[in-house]
Amino acid sequence: xxxxxxxxxxxxxxxxxxxxxxxxxxxxxxxxxxxxxxxxxxxxxxxxxxxxxxxxxxxxxxxxxxxxxxxxxxxxxxxxxxxxxxxxxxxxxxxxxxxxxxxxxxxxxxx
Numbered sequence: 001x002x003x004x005x006x007x008x009x010x011x012x013x014x015x016x017x018x019x020x021x022x023x024x025x026x027x028x029x030x031x032x033x034x035x036x037x038x039x040x041x042x043x044x045x046x047x048x049x050x051x052x053x054x055x056x057x058x059x060x061x062x063x064x065x066x067x068x069x070x071x072x073x074x075x076x077x078x079x080x081x082x083x084x085x086x087x088x089x090x091x092x093x094x095x096x097x098x099x100x101x102x103x104x105x106x107x108x109x110x111x
Contacts, residue, residue, distance in 0.1 A: 050094055051077025060110040073105035080105060 053076030062069045067085035072094070074081055079098050083091035099105045 046090075048083055048091060048094065050074055050081050051079055051096055053077070054081075055106045056108045058108045058110050071108055071110070073108050075104045075106055078103050078105070080108070 048070070050072050051074035053074065054072045055075040056073040058071050059068045060071060061067060062071065062082055063084060065085075065087070067087045069085045070083040070091060072081040072083070074096070077096065078101060079096040081094040081096050083094055085091055
């Protein structure tokens, strides 16, 4: 049986499409960003470090600056990580917020 990690595919340039997609994954432990080359190909993946065992990822503008940020539920770290979108195609290092001892977050919801 595979662990399921939620993926969020988002068009960060136009902020009009964001689709959650679940798929089996046993080896990926960090979120990756793929940038479109506008010719049906993607550039080299950019990896962002998270806490232990990320289980869910969503995209939302958490700081109301008009840029879509990334939020990760870090199951093994008992926290939620936030990557702030710099508006230049890059994201900040993860800022973590505790969800409490032994809470092991597995999902995220944004409004």
